[in-house]
Amino acid sequence: MSFRIVERVFSDDETMPTVMISNIYGTPDIKANLKKMEEIIQLAHHSNVNILIFPELSVSGYVWNSTDQKDVLELLREGENTQIEKWLKNIRNSLAADSNGLEYICYGNARQKDGKLYNSTFILSPDLDYNEEEYIYAKVFLTPIERDYFNQGTDKRLTLDTKWGRFGFMICYDLCFVELARQYAFVDCVDAIITMAAWHSEAVREYSRMNTRTDHYYGFLWNLMNGSKAAYNQVWSLGSNWVGLHKKSGEYFWGGSGIWAPSGMTLLQASNINEELLVIRNLDIRGQRDQEKDDFNYRIDFQDFYRHMDHQSECVHYMNKKSK
Numbered sequence: 001m002s003f004r005i006v007e008r009v010f011s012d013d014e015t016m017p018t019v020m021i022s023n024i025y026g027t028p029d030i031k032a033n034l035k036k037m038e039e040i041i042q043l044a045h046h047s048n049v050n051i052l053i054f055p056e057l058s059v060s061g062y063v064w065n066s067t068d069q070k071d072v073l074e075l076l077r078e079g080e081n082t083q084i085e086k087w088l089k090n091i092r093n094s095l096a097a098d099s100n101g102l103e104y105i106c107y108g109n110a111r112q113k114d115g116k117l118y119n120s121t122f123i124l125s126p127d128l129d130y131n132e133e134e135y136i137y138a139k140v141f142l143t144p145i146e147r148d149y150f151n152q153g154t155d156k157r158l159t160l161d162t163k164w165g166r167f168g169f170m171i172c173y174d175l176c177f178v179e180l181a182r183q184y185a186f187v188d189c190v191d192a193i194i195t196m197a198a199w200h201s202e203a204v205r206e207y208s209r210m211n212t213r214t215d216h217y218y219g220f221l222w223n224l225m226n227g228s229k230a231a232y233n234q235v236w237s238l239g240s241n242w243v244g245l246h247k248k249s250g251e252y253f254w255g256g257s258g259i260w261a262p263s264g265m266t267l268l269q270a271s272n273i274n275e276e277l278l279v280i281r282n283l284d285i286r287g288q289r290d291q292e293k294d295d296f297n298y299r300i301d302f303q304d305f306y307r308h309m310d311h312q313s314e315c316v317h318y319m320n321k322k323s324k
Helices: 030-046 069-079 081-096 172-176 178-186 217-233 285-295 298-305 311-323
Strands: 004-009 019-023 051-053 104-113 116-124 159-162 165-171 192-197 205-207 212-214 236-241 243-245 252-254 258-260 266-269 276-281
Touching: 004 266, 019 030, 019 258, 030 051, 030 069, 030 081, 030 104, 069 081, 069 104, 069 116, 081 104, 081 116, 104 192, 116 165, 165 172, 165 178, 165 285, 172 192, 172 217, 178 192, 178 217, 192 217, 217 236, 217 252, 217 258, 217 266, 236 285, 258 276, 266 276
Parallel strands: 004 276, 019 051, 019 236, 051 104, 165 192, 192 236
Antiparallel strands: 019 276, 104 116, 159 165, 205 212, 236 258, 243 252, 258 266
């Protein structure tokens, strides 16, 4: 299988990370999805990628409305981590053996815990245990149909400290709730928020007297909210989304995976129709964020107004520690 790769260079500093973002199509076929993921991982190895990001539910695919509830639950359980443990160990071993620098793979999968399923984000890395609670995020905001299959996550957020910056994680519908991103930015002091999604495209909004209409309102929201999440919080926004028509359900996924700077400006965005892999080289995550905050820092006025908020001391402590 061949993938179109769209590549850009952010800076000349080769000590900065190279990030690959997947804009791909998934099916309710675990073996096919794992094979596709493995091919992309190999491309990431060969392309000297440091961080690779897959969409929500990378292993099982996003399958609502494609079959009955019993079959969906069976598929989710067949693909959860304990069932693909050999595959995960092989991938993790390949990271340990990679001299070119692939250090982190972020992927989505169902997690089974105490007999319950959670829509979760996991991180594969030679230095991390993907089964550790510390490195797992369970989706907080579930759409109505997801509640038939998953339990809601708690307010436990996932932050990942790397030598290039601190990352926070969200899943799809979480994007609609500004408080979660604000917690990541103002409490956890992340430099970037990664959103892994199965974000649809088609929904109609029409204002006939204004001669304004869109058939892709959900797609409009994906673009708007990723840019807004970045700008409101002055953090990087990285989004990986499914793309294309789901052959069983008839649902169309928006694609549009991309990267938005702390200014909110779109730096690179993938197709809304075709599979693509985005590669952004030498991405100065922490440095660019600091540069933009030096120009105009929202946090100063936020902290001045909300002086009574206890969480500020936690974030200030982290910032002081980082600067040493």
